[in-house]
Amino acid sequence: VLYQSPGPCVYTKLGYAGNTEPQFIVPSCIAIKESAKVGDQAQRRMMKGVDDLDFFIGDEAIDKPTYATKWPIRHGIVEDWDLMERFMEQVIFKYLRAEPEDHYFLLTEPPLNTPENREYTAEIMFESFNVPGLYIAVQAVLALAASWTSRQVGERTLTGTVIDSGDGVTHVIPVAEGYVIGSCIKHIPIAGRDITYFTQQLLREREVGIPPEQSLETAKAVKERFSYVCPDLVKEFNKYDTDGSKWIKQYTGINAISKKEFTIDVGYERFLGPEIFFHPEFANPDFTQPISEVVDEVIQNCPIDVRRPLYKVTYFFYHI
Template sequence: MARRSPVVIDIGSGCTKMGFAGNIEPTFMIPTVVANSARKSNQSVHISQTPSAHGLADADFYIGDEAYARKDSPNYLLSSPVSKGRIDNWDDMERFLQQAIFRNLRCIPEEHDFLLTEPPFNTPENRELMAEMMFETFNVNGLYIGVQAVLALYAQWVCDVKLEMDEASSPNLTGLVVDSGDGLSHVIPVADGYVISSCIQELHMAGKHVTQFVHDMICDRGEPVPAEQRMEAARQIKEKHAYLCRDVVEEYQKFDQDPRKFKTLSNVYPKTKEEWTIQIGYERFLAPEIFFHPEIFVESMTTPLPQVVDNAISQCPIDYRRKLYSNIVLSGGSTAFQHFKERLQHDVQQIVNERLQKAELSTGRRPQDIEVCVHGSKQRKQQRYAAWLGGSLLAQEPTFLTMVKSKKEYEEVGPSCMRGSPVLG
């Protein structure tokens, strides 16, 4: 059987990225939601082994934007199979992948190897369940499951370093990945391709909290946005107009002095066809500020992201700390705000400098300076799919074939063959 380009799928809480190895951006970015028929929601769905249009037409469910379009329909129940980065509804995940593979990617799984991503703290049992689904249901040719943070580091190394160095050089897989998506944020130290799991920091703060903050400001001001469209309007404001500033008080003054900083958003209420327009103001810079001053906005969170980054590195083995400070990599859509990279680098550097000054005062000797360097993609939108990009670049390498678990291995050993995860490179 001919082996074609591997398929790369990065499953996230808010959005799933999918495409073929070798591409620099996903072919599809689809919201990770499923709309099941209310009548058949408790029944299992038959998964066709061939991408037959008739088989898909018979399946009474929708995914992505088509699912969102039916969220108000009494005939469908909206479900999010992934919560906080982890799959918690495997039946709906199976439905989602069915349409993603057969209808969107239009590929025959038997002819492709698949690279899937996983979040930190993913359990071996979940890896086995994923292997069972991919080999038994979709009959894929081969499967590799990579850690999102390691793949993001690999993408950063290939894009920023490998092109300027010897092709045979080993990838630099030591760094700290700040991964913030829709449901959850993680700060993940990686040493030589191995995740230092005991030092991972988890923040219950991510893109949906930024969206909710904008939504609440719209409501508090009494803006004329229909209730059904408020969350979507908040999401558009977050993605198109939000940015980070260095000083909030100073930014308030800039807005008061320059009306051009205020933006507008317009749309049409689908039921009445009436147009509405709102003004976008302080929420542009206040919403992303929750990562740096969470105590103002989220009662349960008091530690800002720069302090969390410093805490994570401080807990790592001392031999790796300088390397981690010098290679902080951003991944996930919630790190793609304008000036996010510069703000994080400035604040972490400030924390490190203050600690060095205290050490100098207590010992009388000046410690060696530590340079903090935060890396983000030259095109900020690429940070949204950094893990997918790493998977795409890895899957086109000749060494990838040695990392993939084949259908034959699965049949001989069973799902337990996926418990290990080879280090890249």
């Protein structure tokens, strides 16, 4: 299973079916030695040779300052197929340590991927890697299928509204019987990175013990470890004000320069970060429509015969 996350900070998650989580999560970048101009794909193809084998992917690529680092995927769409093929080669042989001829592959794609991109992906998998079988699925449909693990057999469905939130953008995607209604998809300019920035701002205003150069890293760790969505903002403030010791958590980090530990209290930030989905004006004054209104608008734009089941199942799919 290979999953490509959307957004500017693209990661590839890979593993074997049946596991509860991916075996590897690697940045979808590749570092190559390049004598040609940056981005000149045609010249790279003509100059293939020893340098063609001299490349790194993922975290290794980021740590190679003397190489040209490229991101062949942007917002879930492949932009450089030559580099993407090399990236897939390393992913399959080095990370998964699999013989592609012996395994079926499940790849994910963004909801508005073009038929040409899908065809090119299949061509690479069948002709370059000789896989016996391939299935390319839309991420939103797989999110609905993932919800089956917590549902009774009679309640399982591939019809619903999926809120797909990544690092850089959030999409509201209506799915009817496993098919994405592409004309009704809407995107929201609020996503995981905005929660991180908003949490960073809140911590800066209140906590003085955070090293300035580590404020973003600390905010990201706080978001991932402690954040949750609350049903009532006023009641949540009251809970922290009346019994703070029960709800306030502590985060401990290490100063990158002095190597000393620092500890901060994490209070209101736990629920105020995700609250920007429901009050986006907190983080983005140019966008003030809460996610509930966007979901309602998306469903109302769909054919009338699927609106009721779309309202019935709404699945929030958050990934970074």
